[in-house]
Amino acid sequence: xxxxxxxxxVYLGFDLxxxxxxxxxxxxxxxxxxxxxxCDNVTEFNVKIIELAEENHIPYTMEKIxxxxxxxxEAAGCELLVCAGYNYRVPVTDVFPMVNxxxxxxxxxxxxxxxxxxLLGEYPEGGLAIHKMAKAYDAGDIIxxxxxxxxxxxxxMSYMKKVHMRIPxxxxxxxxxxxxxxxxxxxxxxGRYLANPGESFWTxxxxxxxxxxxxxxxxxxxxxxxxxTPEEKYELIGARVSYGNxxxxxxxxxxxxITTEKVRKLK
Numbered sequence: 001x002x003x004x005x006x007x008x009x010v011y012l013g014f015d016l017x018x019x020x021x022x023x024x025x026x027x028x029x030x031x032x033x034x035x036x037x038x039c040d041n042v043t044e045f046n047v048k049i050i051e052l053a054e055e056n057h058i059p060y061t062m063e064k065i066x067x068x069x070x071x072x073x074e075a076a077g078c079e080l081l082v083c084a085g086y087n088y089r090v091p092v093t094d095v096f097p098m099v100n101x102x103x104x105x106x107x108x109x110x111x112x113x114x115x116x117x118x119l120l121g122e123y124p125e126g127g128l129a130i131h132k133m134a135k136a137y138d139a140g141d142i143i144x145x146x147x148x149x150x151x152x153x154x155x156x157m158s159y160m161k162k163v164h165m166r167i168p169x170x171x172x173x174x175x176x177x178x179x180x181x182x183x184x185x186x187x188x189x190x191g192r193y194l195a196n197p198g199e200s201f202w203t204x205x206x207x208x209x210x211x212x213x214x215x216x217x218x219x220x221x222x223x224x225x226x227x228x229t230p231e232e233k234y235e236l237i238g239a240r241v242s243y244g245n246x247x248x249x250x251x252x253x254x255x256x257x258i259t260t261e262k263v264r265k266l267k
Contacts, residue, residue: 007079007175008032012049012065014044016085016160019167021052024082026168026174032076034060035069038088043223045235064088070095080178082171083133087112090133090209097182098133100140101171103163104148106131107191109133110138114194116161118150119219120201122194126150126159129167132185137193144170161171203228210256214241217258226266227251229257237262 006028012035024031034053039046044087046062053060063079064087074095076110086117092098104114105127118126127147132140148162159186174181202228203263204213217225217239227234234251240260251258 004074006030007178008075008077009080009082010035011082011084012036012040013049013082013084014086015048015162017101017103017167018048018052019164020082020084020171021170023171024175025052027172029080030109031056031058031177032078033073034058035086035088036060038061038062053148065090067091067093068259081133082157084167092128092133097132097178099143099174100133100138101167101177102131102138103127103160104194105129106138106142106145107188110191110193111191111194111196112137113196115156115221116197116201116219117194119154119159120154120197124150124208126154126162128163128170130170130181131188132182139188139191140188143181143185144174146170153214153218153223156223157221189265199226202226204258205229206252208252209254210241210243213253213256213258217241233266235264235266236260 009024009031009032010033011024011031013020014037034049036046036049041047050060051162070091070093073107074113079096081096084101104118105123105125109118109123125147127145129145130143134140146166152156160235163171202216202220204216206229222238225236225239236258239258241256241258243256249257
């Protein structure tokens, strides 16, 4: 335990970036409360966050954090708020430092779910950033940032593994040099918000080229994707494309076929 890191911290997030909470605890931060979100525990999970809370006897809630909560946390001596994947809007104030961990490059990939869009070609690199929270989403001063290369057949799962690998070192450095990092944070230039993709982005059709279908399924891997024929509609989770003759398979595309971990017929 690093005694220099025994700051009172409130943590916001679900399992998307759970290594952030693990790092805080490992580095000796006094996490006094955890705010997580209701999850279906099929495509999005809060299992690890709740396990960590219970193992470390930290009170947690799935209720939205409020301005009154922040006042109570300040009165309890809270020195830092860390947000790492949280589905609710946070009432940003200056009662104590508030930082967000964002799994994409800033300022060009702001937004709640930029990773699939990066994999669909909206930006050539992946990344991880810690930035000050501001009233506008993902627009606060950048504290630390690192980018990484997108592999030829990168999936959302492999992308997030790269993010997870980078969280501990980046967050540890921030905790060790918090005051300096906050003072030296760099204002963002004019950036871009990537709007949450709708169903058309994660839909694959029977007559789609295998390469395009593969890119879509990789970009949304682990989440629901749609497979459409003129007569039928399926929901697929954990689907991938194999190349070859798929005419006689259940989910053919042009030049290949789809295999999937979970399937549900919608019509």
